[in-house]
Amino acid sequence: MIRALFSAASGMNAQQMNVDNIANNLANANTAGFKARRAQFQDLLYQNVIQPGASASQQSVVPTGLQLGLGTRAASDEIVFTQGDFSETDNPLDLVIQGNGFFQVQTPTGALVYTRAGQFQLNAEGNVVDANGNLLQPPITLPQNAQTVTIAPDGTVSYNLPNQTASQTAGQIQLATFINPAGLNSLGQNLYQPTNASGNAVLGPPGGQEGLGTLLQGYTEQSNVSVVDEFVNLIVAQRAYEANSKVVKAADEMYQQINNLTK
Amino acid sequence: MDQIAVTAASGLHARMEALDLVANNLANATTGGFKLDREFYSLFTAGEDPGVDGSSGTKLPVIQKQWTDFTQGSLQPTGNPLDLALSGKGFFVVNGPSGPLYTRSGSFQLSSSGALTTSDGYPVQTADGKILQTNSQAPLDVAADGSVTQDGEDLGQLALVDFQDRSVLQKVGNSYFGVTDAKVKTIPAADVTVSQGKVENSNVAPAESAVRLVGLMRQFEMLQKAISITTDMNKKALEDVARVGGSA
Secondary structure: OOHHHHHHHHHHHHHHHHHHHHHHHOOOOOOOOOOOEEEEEOOOOEEEEEEEEEEEOOOOOOOOOEEEEOOOEEEEEEEEEOOOEEOOOOOOEEEEEEEOOOEEEEEEOOEEEEEEEEEEEEEOOOEEEEOOHHHHHHHHOOOOOEEEEEOOOOEEEEEOOOOOOEEEEEOOOEEEOOOOOOOOOEEEOEEEEEHHHHHHOOEOOOOOOOOOOEEOOOEEOOOOOOOOHHHHHHHHHHHHHHHHHHHHHHHHHHHHHHHHHOO | OHHHHHHHHHHHHHHHHHHHHHHHHHHHHOOOOOOOEEEEEEEEEEEOOOOOOOOOOEEEEEEEEEEEOOOOOOOOOOOOOOOEEEEEEEEEEEEEOOOEEEEEEOOOEEEEOOEEEOOOOEEEEOOOOOOEEEOOOEEEEEEEEEEEEEEEEEEEEEOEEEEOOOOHHHEEEEEEEEEEEEEEEEEOOEEEEHHHHHHHEEEOOOOHHHHHHHHHHHHHHHHHHHHHHHHHHHHHHHHOOOOOOOOO
16 A cells, blocks of 8 residues: 555656656747757566465466556656758858757866757857857857858858958868767857767867758758647646555555544 | 454455555556556465364465466557567566566667666566667667567577566566566567567556446455445444343
């Protein structure tokens, strides 16, 4: 009976976490470059009430035992790195990665972090920075009087100077991939940090064979959250929570009846 | 003690264990690859006690074992290329800490060394008993028969196994099944397909569980009534029938 109460409580806890996760996905339904997370659950250990192979009588043994499960737990919430939709912005430094790559940027503390949000801008020194002011790595610098910045699908950044017909090259944007992107650590602000599980970043030029993807200028990548899917998940989570609370109530009532046996 | 009360108490105990099973099923209603458990009632017969007339011994209802319902769960698309769902009868084989484990939960990941693993880090086996090792970062392509290719290169076929008698499978938690008896041999899964980018949902049906819950509670109530009635009868017997020297 105590088992049933705690199993149901573990189910309610898990569904609460599920709803937390859905809420965060929905809150970021309009965050450019955001990748949805999906909660995963696992069953807990089992209690062997009757061990299989125990002797049932002098001649026979129990062929299969009685195992009572003890509930569920949240195992992980993996990041789903599917491609988001593109929306046109006409901003020459808005970039979309059509593939698995990440932009590499450097925080003010010097750490290298990775992002899919390609809304870049120029800082006062003419360096290409992300929306938080983190420097794109390797750095790309544009002169103050640069005009018509063009970023090719392979990441080559070129610009024209006034009264000049030949275009100048400012450098090539590099993209990073990870063997296990689901193991990246989310830092917030659309930034990801490599971990032991994700492996180290492997840099390469866009458009290569490694599946890094190509760049598309003048677009931003929308969040990959599907609002319809999240609402369906929300309904499932809410009903599962309700079902578990019913078990708590049933266990409570059965307990009450046992207590009423002795009047 | 009174035979009716003992039998009813045994029934109460069995219903409590059945509630434990229902509670665990419902708690795992959203656990990927989970298979629900059902109870199996049987009679406990005390063989040594021939009974008063020599024909029947003590018989008590008990839950002797649970059986796992391996019906297919629904497949939910996730878009993650490392999510593999099985439809049909069969299991993935992974290298657990102490021997092979079997699972239907195919939310796999790549380890930092490039091996395909479960979310607990256990490597997934191929049909020839090796672990599935990727060579580059290129996307994996998994065919319906479990063959994995990457960049046109064949990495091997995922091991998909089944059992003659699935009651040998023991749940060991974290969505794995284990086999304790070393003599049990796996057979190749004949009737199973792998779907990439999907996960198999838990096969717990909340509506059916709710019906079982109501049924359990009512049976429990009836047994409790039976004990109350027996107690009342005993009380009557003691107070009224056995009254000595009553004035009537």
